[in-house]
Amino acid sequence: MQRIVLSILFTVLYFWGAIPLxxxxxxxxxxxxxxxxxxxxxxxxxRKLLIDQYTLSVGGKSVEPVRNIYGGNSALLTLSDTxxxxxxxxxxxxxxxxxxxxxAGKELIGVIYTDLTAPAISSVVFYDPSKSWLRIPARSLVxxxxxxxxxxxxxxxxxxxxxxxxxxxxxxxxxxxxADSEETLIFTPxxxxxxxxxxxxxxxxxxxxxxxxxxxxxxxxxxxxxxLQ
Numbered sequence: 503m504q505r506i507v508l509s510i511l512f513t514v515l516y517f518w519g520a521i522p523l524x525x526x527x528x529x530x531x532x533x534x535x536x537x538x539x540x541x542x543x544x545x546x547x548x549r550k551l552l553i554d555q556y557t558l559s560v561g562g563k564s565v566e567p568v569r570n571i572y573g574g575n576s577a578l579l580t581l582s583d584t585x586x587x588x589x590x591x592x593x594x595x596x597x598x599x600x601x602x603x604x605x606a607g608k609e610l611i612g613v614i615y616t617d618l619t620a621p622a623i624s625s626v627v628f629y630d631p632s633k634s635w636l637r638i639p640a641r642s643l644v645x646x647x648x649x650x651x652x653x654x655x656x657x658x659x660x661x662x663x664x665x666x667x668x669x670x671x672x673x674x675x676x677x678x679x680x681a682d683s684e685e686t687l688i689f690t691p692x693x694x695x696x697x698x699x700x701x702x703x704x705x706x707x708x709x710x711x712x713x714x715x716x717x718x719x720x721x722x723x724x725x726x727x728x729x730l731q
Contacts, residue, residue, distance in 0.1 A: 528583055528584060528600055529581070529582070529583065529584055529585060529586050529598065529599075529600050530553055530581070530586070532598065532600055532609075532611050532631060533549055533553070533586050533598055534546060534549050534550060534553075535631070536549075536598075536611070536629075536631075536635065537635050540613060540629065540635065541596070542571070543570040543571055543572060543574070543576065543590050543596075544568075544570055544571065544576070545571070548568060548570065548571070548576075551568050552568050552576065552577070552578040552588060553578060553581070555567075555568060555577070555578065556577075556578035556581055570590060570591070572591075574590060574591030574592075574594075575591065576588060576589060576590050576591065577589050580682065582682045582683070584599055584600045584601075584682075584685075585597070585598065585599045585600075585680050585681075585682050586598045592618075593617060593618045593619050594615065594616070594617060594618065595614075595615070595616040595618060596613070596614070596615060597612075597613070597614040597615075597616070597679055597680055598611065598612070598613050598614075599611070599612040599613075599680040599685075601685055601718055602685060602718070602720055603720070608630070608632045609631065609632075610628055610629070610630060610638075610643075611628065611629045611630075611631055611635075612626065612627075612628050612629075612680060612687075613626070613627055613628070613629065614626050614678050614679065614680065616677050616678070616679070620692075620696035620697075621675045621692035621693055621695065621696050621699070622675070622677040622690075622692045623675045623676070623677065623692065624676070624677045624678035624679075626640040626644070626678050626687075627639060627640055628640065628642075628643055643721075643722045643723060644687065644716065644722065644723040645722075645723075645724065645725070647676070647689050647714055647725075649668060649674045651714060651725075652676070652689075652691040652710055652711055652714065653709055653710060653711070654708075654709055654710065654711055654728075654730065654731075655709075658709055661709075663705060664706070664709065667694070667703045667706055670702075671693055671694070671699065671703075673693070674693050675691075675692045675693045676689050676690055676691050676692055676693070677689075677690045677692050678690075684717075685717065685718035686715050686716060686717050686718065686723075686726065687715075687716040687718075687723050688713050688714070688715055688716075688729075689713055689714040689716070690712070690713045691710050691711070691713070694706040694707065694710065695707075707731075708731070710731070711728045711729055711730055711731065712729040712730060712731050713728075713729040714727075714728055714729070715727045715728075715729060
């Protein structure tokens with residue numbers, strides 16, 4: 503009984519901003535308390551089951567995947583102090599990250615959905631849980647990269663072969679992920695990485711960077727570095 507009372511008091515103090523959550527309690531609290539609209543594949547009980555199954559698997563026990571609302575088999579892949587990733591099904595990945603506050607006592611929650619079907623493509627959005635999970639479009643907090651940013655030399659955007667490849671592919675795509683221990687976004691080009699594109703445009707691989715790293719400065723994500731091949 504005492505543990506239950508302390509747990510309730512701890513949660514109330516957290517939301518009042520008196521004490522911060524620490525360790526995995528921090529991200530699991532946001533994951534469990536997020537509105538169903540943010541995790542439409544899972545209700546709260548499903549999310550709790552995902553965490554429980556992950557804890558058992560880390561302990562060496564064999565577990566079954568969690569059946570999501572749409573019938574797919576889901577599993578929690580990683581769980582750190584600030585990040586949680588879930589394989590929703592064989593073609594969809596969910597990535598949630600708690601970011602340091604822009605204001606004292608508040609956190610921002612980033613969510614990425616990635617369609618892994620080649621070429622992989624991600625959708626990024628942010629939420630302010632202190633304002634009833636107010637949705638904040640990615641463009642408000644991230645200077646989203648352009649095609650030339652993914653080239654080893656941005657001037658290559660004027661190269662006739664690059665122009666031809668971009669026109670023929672028609673859509674520039676990239677996947678996005680959070681880092682576990684750092685507050686960074688990693689953009690990975692995917693337009694020319696799947697087998698068909700590599701066969702049609704073999705020279706593009708050598709002209710692309712491996713990825714772009716954006717760092718969080720408590721106000722926005724800004725370009726930090728290019729990851730070279």
